[in-house]
Amino acid sequence: MKIPFSPPFINDDIIKEVVDTLKSGWITTGPKVVALEAEIKKFSGAKEVLCVNSWTSGAIMMLRWLGLQEGDEVIIPAYTYSATALAVYHAGGNPIMVDTTEDFNISVADVRKAITSRTKAILPVDIAGFPCDYDEIMNLVNEPAVKSLFTPTSEVQQQMGRILVLNDAAHSLGATYSSGVKTGSETDVAVFSLHAVKNVTTAEGGAICLNLPEPFNNKTLYHELRQMSLNCQTKDAFSKSKAGGWRYDITGLGMKINMADVNAAIGLAQMRIYPELLRERKRVFSIYNEAFKRESWAIVPPAILNGKESSYHIYALRIKGISETQRDQMIDEISMTGVAVNVHFIPMPLLTFFKNKGFKIEDYPQAYNNFKSEISLPIYPQLTAEALDYVINAVKKAYTSVTG
Numbered sequence: 001m002k003i004p005f006s007p008p009f010i011n012d013d014i015i016k017e018v019v020d021t022l023k024s025g026w027i028t029t030g031p032k033v034v035a036l037e038a039e040i041k042k043f044s045g046a047k048e049v050l051c052v053n054s055w056t057s058g059a060i061m062m063l064r065w066l067g068l069q070e071g072d073e074v075i076i077p078a079y080t081y082s083a084t085a086l087a088v089y090h091a092g093g094n095p096i097m098v099d100t101t102e103d104f105n106i107s108v109a110d111v112r113k114a115i116t117s118r119t120k121a122i123l124p125v126d127i128a129g130f131p132c133d134y135d136e137i138m139n140l141v142n143e144p145a146v147k148s149l150f151t152p153t154s155e156v157q158q159q160m161g162r163i164l165v166l167n168d169a170a171h172s173l174g175a176t177y178s179s180g181v182k183t184g185s186e187t188d189v190a191v192f193s194l195h196a197v198k199n200v201t202t203a204e205g206g207a208i209c210l211n212l213p214e215p216f217n218n219k220t221l222y223h224e225l226r227q228m229s230l231n232c233q234t235k236d237a238f239s240k241s242k243a244g245g246w247r248y249d250i251t252g253l254g255m256k257i258n259m260a261d262v263n264a265a266i267g268l269a270q271m272r273i274y275p276e277l278l279r280e281r282k283r284v285f286s287i288y289n290e291a292f293k294r295e296s297w298a299i300v301p302p303a304i305l306n307g308k309e310s311s312y313h314i315y316a317l318r319i320k321g322i323s324e325t326q327r328d329q330m331i332d333e334i335s336m337t338g339v340a341v342n343v344h345f346i347p348m349p350l351l352t353f354f355k356n357k358g359f360k361i362e363d364y365p366q367a368y369n370n371f372k373s374e375i376s377l378p379i380y381p382q383l384t385a386e387a388l389d390y391v392i393n394a395v396k397k398a399y400t401s402v403t404g
């Protein structure tokens with residue numbers, strides 16, 4: 001049996017929505033993007049939502065908006081997809097990596113230790129869709145001692161008056177934090193990824209959620225950022241296409257990272273059925289959990305814990321006491337059966353670019369431990385009970401064969 005790792009969910013309704021856009025006479029940023037933003041806003045409870053062409057570009061724009069200066073620090077986990085760190089570099093900041101905890105997420109204790117007068121933002125990542133401890137993180141940045149250490153280097157930072165919390169929510173659309181509060185509404189800024197492998201997709205895309213405190217006005221900011229995502233041009237192509245709407249101005253140095261309607265159409269049709277898709281992901285997750293909980297060698301990933309619930313984006317199985325080489329052998333064995341698995345993630349200090357920046361894996365023991373024993377199993381709505389049995393057997397057989 002051939003089981004791909006993460007094929008996109010495409011049904012007739014989604015195809016119809018895309019065709020509708022193609023036939024409408026308007027294919028780039030326009031009504032479908034606005035409709036998708038409204039859907040994500042309603043679903044997540046975020047105050048405002050702006051769609052862009054990727055998580056990465058959205059995060060870069062938000063950090064540029066924050067006005068990072070040379071030497072400004074942004075705290076991130078060592079255990080995440082590299083975009084989290086790369087966005088910080090692109091925005092002119094200095095990423096400070098901290099270790100993770102057993103649940104894969106950033107260690108708040110280590111965040112506290114990493115805060116200096118140069119810290120401008122924290123980017124916690126909801127790994128696999130399981131939310132971080134946001135009450136703790138938001139309390140931390142609001143502590144009087146932490147606030148008095150804060151030294152703004154831009155007008156926006158001055159208005160902020162404290163460290164900004166930007167949730168890398170690339171995995172966690174639909175996750176709940178603290179009994180019903182959805183990710184996207186819990187931090188100053190949260191960015192979802194709508195990349196092809198994510199829970200909801202526009203092929204490529206990202207959604208920036210804004211929940212900034214006073215004196216910011218999220219609605220005004222939405223309009224400013226929308227312009228910033230369109231080269232800081234005062235009129236987008238849609239308004240310019242109307243009779244008499246030709247004159248515009250460029251007000252600053254923006255980026256060109258807007259989402260096209262043809263992409264938004266995919267996400268729009270997916271959002272309409274997302275509660276169902278989420279239930280199906282949960283079904284798959286539960287079947288794996290039932291199967292692996294019985295095995296003394298398996299560590300099942302967190303899903304529902306301390307009032308939090310995952311978005312079931314990745315099934316991150318860990319194997320007790322296994323070496324990195326044995327894990328790699330298990331992956332080879334599983335792959336030979338036709339089941340595609342993955343590893344989430346290679347800690348950044350193991351990658352060339354970050355090694356060259358001076359990061360060392362020895363400084364992140366928990367991140368390494370999580371990595372060396374982790375295998376991500378396929379998880380998506382289309383997986384049948386039969387396919388899941390096949391995956392489970394492949395993993396069990398691989399364990400037996402590798403550990404003798």
Ligand SMILES: *Cc1c(COP(=O)(O)O)cnc(C)c1O
Nearest residue numbers: 054055056081083170193195205
């Ligand atoms: C996918 C992913 C991103 C990047 O998303 P893009 O939309 O591809 O830019 C960022 N962070 C994490 C944790 C991711 O998994």
